[in-house]
Amino acid sequence: MLNIIDLHVRIKEKNILRGINLKIKKGEIHAIMGPNGSGKSTLSSIIAGKEGYEVTHGSIFFEGKNILKYSPEKRAHLGIFLSFQYPIEIPGVSITNFIRTAINSFRKAKGLEEMTATDMLKKIHQNSTLLGIDKNLLYRSINEGFSGGEKKLTEIFQMAMLEPKLAILDETDSGLDIDALRIVANGIKSLKNRENAILIITHYHRILQDIVPDYVHVLYQGKIVKSGDKKLTMELEKKGYDWIKTH
């Protein structure tokens, strides 16, 4: 599904990613861990198509197509979704209106009619119930005055609405209380099937006990320095990143 080959990325003369290789097949769950500033969010932004980075080398294939030149919206239509580490506040646009526009953009790209209001409301109802989201939240402006947990929860709500093939979850578990963490994890699990894949970026092995990864990678100074299975998370938990750095 996703195949990143020797990706080098620079921002303002600074090398941030220095030769990333990553292959994700459908049905798989991958986790990326790594110290602050190692380049995890940069990698997710690049996959989602954010501008302002200079790719100096390498390529990103999604379902066989090199997507590096694709617009963010086109990548979304192909099935890539990014749950932001720091979701931005957008006053004046309600989540319902936003997600409705998003869904209809997907449908338009596929040559389909707009979704009817009834179907839309039904779908919104299903997914907000699944995630235990208060309806009032969905009529408020995107992330404006939301608590940290509410922001993350509505990111996953959007993921549920858009049903992506590849969901990149950038620290979705950070800042969630114990109950919210369980709800989010269950939500993500229920959206997982054999056809889609998840790339989860996290600092904690707690969420990985619910969403059990097939592969765990450690990103350090813009490179994947270690890969393994879920046992790697336990090792990191015990030994910290110094163990990687000195390795």
Added chain:
Amino acid sequence: MIDIKKKIISSYFKKKRPWHEYFQTLRFSAIKTFKKKVLTTIDEWNIPLLNRDYMFSHKTSIEWKDIQPHLLYPTDSSRLVFVNGVYSARFSQPQDKNISVFSHGLSPEKYVYIIAFYAKLSSSQDGFNAMNTALAQDVAYIHIPDGLRVEHPIQIVYFSSGVDSHYTLLFPRNLVILGKGSYAEIIEKHYTLGSYIPLSNSVTEIYTDAHSHLEYFKIQNDISKSSLIDQTFIYQKFKSKCSISTFSFGGKLVRNNLHIYQRDSKGCSKLNGISILHGEILVDHHTVIEHAYPNGKSHEIYKGIFDDKAKGVFNGKIIVRKEAKKTDAFQRNNNILLSRKTSVKTKPHLEIFADDVRCTHGCTIGQFNEQALFYFRSRGISEKEARAQLMFAFVQEVLEHIPIPKLKKHLYEIISKKMNVYLNFYL
């Protein structure tokens, strides 16, 4: 330079004299003031205005089908329609005997009542004002009696039409009086039919008596050749509420002078503005709110989106006189510039002479929020639509308070059209 002034003055002397002595004197002193004033420019950009060989409006034939698309409520509400400065009984629909037109050419009994209000607020020393007072013919006169709540919005629509490339001067004039405890919504619009070049020099005087509430909307979406100088004066009494919203989307040169006098305690004034401009337009907002009594409130938000070579001015003055204790004044002006060739000048201006008051103000000029744009696009929304949505979001805080659903929808449509997107807001 063409001596347009001479032409204007001589046109005054050719006009039929008003029936009432008061108006004869008023107009005569107005033309004298006008004669004294230098009137080549009005805006801070010094764009010459009266350097053309203006003509005065003339008769042209306009059909119902020409004007109908520009009316919001074709059937059920009161409407005053003026064509080339002259009241059109044919297209108007006063519905209510309290909404009428008063003409200097006629001799209505209403004169006696009007004398107490007419030309009392508009500054007699301003040249453009004086020009209007001297030359305005038919006046939209709306008087809401004490306690009456008018159900449907009242429309005042000024149409003008003319032959290609003719410069024409027009003098729209409105007088609005709200009696004690009354409520009314008024929508004012100026529209040019055809492709000639009008300059409307408009004056509006508004009186809101105790406990009354007025919602006034100005829709400025004219063709790109027409200019408008719009001066509005408002006199507010005890606990009256007055909200003036100005929506500027089109025209060539648009100048809005809004002057609010709070002349009793607990008055509440709201000023809203949205300018969405492209092309070579200049829209200039000059607002003055004068708090002279205790416990007054004012709330002012102007938002602007500027593209191409569009220019904008926001000059917002708040005066709090010594007696106006516990005044609560809020002012904000936010602007987004979409092109390098646009320019915006924004200037808050506070004069506070009272203690124990709260005055907040702020202004911003910025570019598009690229992060927000990426957020939209990462959810599959095209760049064009994302931009449009973000622009809507930007002006939403002004639009959402419009109490007339039809007007709100109409504005959404104008804005969608301007942004060249189809937006549907049903959820």
